[in-house]
Amino acid sequence: MTQKTVRMIYDGKEIELPVLEGTLGPKAVDISTLQKEFGLFTYDPGFKNTSSCKSDITYIDGTESILRYYGYPIEQLASQSTYLETCYLLLNGELPNEAQCQDFHDEITHHTMLNEQLIKFYTGFRRDAHPMSIVVGVFGALSSFYSSGEIDYHNAEEREKATMRMIAKMPTIAALAYKYSKGQPFMHPINSLDYTSNFLQMCFAVPAEPYHHDPILSKALDMIFILQADHEQNASTSTVRLASSSQANPYACVAAGVVSLWGPAHGGANEAALNMLKEIGSVENIPKFIARAKDKSDPFRLMGFGHRVYKTYDPRAKIMQDTCNIVLDHLNMDDPLFDIARELEHVALNDEYFIERNLYPNVDFYSGITLRALGFPSSMFTVLFALSRTVGWVSQWKEMITDKEQSIGRPRQLYTGPDKRDYVPMKQR
Numbered sequence: 001m002t003q004k005t006v007r008m009i010y011d012g013k014e015i016e017l018p019v020l021e022g023t024l025g026p027k028a029v030d031i032s033t034l035q036k037e038f039g040l041f042t043y044d045p046g047f048k049n050t051s052s053c054k055s056d057i058t059y060i061d062g063t064e065s066i067l068r069y070y071g072y073p074i075e076q077l078a079s080q081s082t083y084l085e086t087c088y089l090l091l092n093g094e095l096p097n098e099a100q101c102q103d104f105h106d107e108i109t110h111h112t113m114l115n116e117q118l119i120k121f122y123t124g125f126r127r128d129a130h131p132m133s134i135v136v137g138v139f140g141a142l143s144s145f146y147s148s149g150e151i152d153y154h155n156a157e158e159r160e161k162a163t164m165r166m167i168a169k170m171p172t173i174a175a176l177a178y179k180y181s182k183g184q185p186f187m188h189p190i191n192s193l194d195y196t197s198n199f200l201q202m203c204f205a206v207p208a209e210p211y212h213h214d215p216i217l218s219k220a221l222d223m224i225f226i227l228q229a230d231h232e233q234n235a236s237t238s239t240v241r242l243a244s245s246s247q248a249n250p251y252a253c254v255a256a257g258v259v260s261l262w263g264p265a266h267g268g269a270n271e272a273a274l275n276m277l278k279e280i281g282s283v284e285n286i287p288k289f290i291a292r293a294k295d296k297s298d299p300f301r302l303m304g305f306g307h308r309v310y311k312t313y314d315p316r317a318k319i320m321q322d323t324c325n326i327v328l329d330h331l332n333m334d335d336p337l338f339d340i341a342r343e344l345e346h347v348a349l350n351d352e353y354f355i356e357r358n359l360y361p362n363v364d365f366y367s368g369i370t371l372r373a374l375g376f377p378s379s380m381f382t383v384l385f386a387l388s389r390t391v392g393w394v395s396q397w398k399e400m401i402t403d404k405e406q407s408i409g410r411p412r413q414l415y416t417g418p419d420k421r422d423y424v425p426m427k428q429r
């Protein structure tokens with residue numbers, strides 16, 4: 001098949017730019033010769049039209065509501081897989097057999113403890129610090145325990161160890177951040193529990209009494225972790241890739257990913273969505289908030305609504321809503337915020353403003369109600385997102401580091417500042 005090209009004429013000169021084709025999805029024009037041939041850069045704020053890499057990991061079709069990890073539909077993984085099995089898939093490209101799954105589980109389990117020195121970091125934070133700020137700090141501090149000066153991350157075996165450590169230690173770091181905010185004693189990991197039950201245990205057990213773990217709630221949280229495990233080149237993943245492109249320490253790079261995820265336009269939307277539902281307070285107030293979301297002079301947006309890639313229903317939102325139903329039913333809870341969320345969705349999906357702009361609920365719209373039912377305060381929601389996304393960041397880091405086409409990330413700019421001017425001494429200004 002002949003390679004398709006895009007012909008470009010500028011200033012009387014003509015060049016052909018190759019069109020690259022992936023397995024699925026839109027093709028991409030390779031503009032790598034543009035600057036050399038024409039002295040031109042592209043201008044694409046927010047990277048709305050730019051692919052920064054080739055990746056085998058995650059496929060999204062935003063118009064068909066498709067999300068797949070290495071080809072496996074998110075619906076199948078959420079209903080049939082476990083979070084750790086999905087982690088293995090994201091890291092290795094294939095589902096594990098029984099022995100591989102067991103080895104992987106054992107390996108992760110044996111890296112869940114934190115160095116005692118690291119635990120001392122917690123007491124330096126204010127008691128009322130946002131748990132995300134604690135996670136950023138403590139996870140970043142892992143770089144001092146596994147420093148790039150001593151460890152060669154170009155070595156595949158070292159990368160493998162770092163991968164295991166990051167996925168294993170994130171739940172412990174997250175749970176301790178929660179315990180610190182509660183003023184409760186830190187709970188150690190328990191190796192006989194599965195990954196997600198162990199995390200719940202570290203959050204909600206107390207030394208004074210036995211902890212009863214609930215497999216239905218563990219399964220629900222595990223499913224949420226699967227939904228959030230990776231999402232191709234979003235802001236936090238791109239942050240991890242960009243930070244790592246300078247060959248910086250991977251633990252510090254993942255901490256940078258946590259920072260990026262924190263913002264309300266990204267992973268912070270789950271906390272903001274729940275706070276918004278609380279502020280709406282009752283279904284009668286919905287029209288007022290819909291009007292605010294449509295008012296361009298008001299910065300208010302419907303949190304948990306809209307997505308850069310999905311121009312139809314986010315497939316994760318549907319599963320998240322079903323999970324919410326399962327958890328509320330199991331706990332025999334009737335959360336009025338769930339009723340507000342469902343009505344808000346109904347009103348928005350029938351409103352011209354949202355229809356025209358293809359704004360649908362995203363993964364964050366229903367997650368907060370489920371996490372609240374599980375016992376988490378809203379300040380922990382984005383921490384849970386960071387926990388589950390760690391595998392995505394690490395998989396993308398591993399892919400990037402072995403990709404020969406990748407070099408240090410260095411976007412250019414369209415300079416709009418003043419032309420050259422001479423320094424004016426203070427007294428003459």
Ligand code: CMC
Nearest residue numbers: 264265266267269293301302303304305306307308357362
């Ligand atoms: N409420 C009201 N209007 C909205 C919303 C919203 N949630 N989202 C987008 N719009 C409007 C926006 O004002 C704009 O209108 P106009 O064309 O008249 O100027 C239009 O829709 C397009 O929006 P945009 O901001 O250009 O789209 P984007 O692709 O840059 O932003 C987004 C995507 C997710 C940041 C945005 O939809 C948003 O702020 N949503 C609320 C925050 C949220 O839920 N974020 C979680 C994203 S999913 C989890 C994750 O992957 O992190």
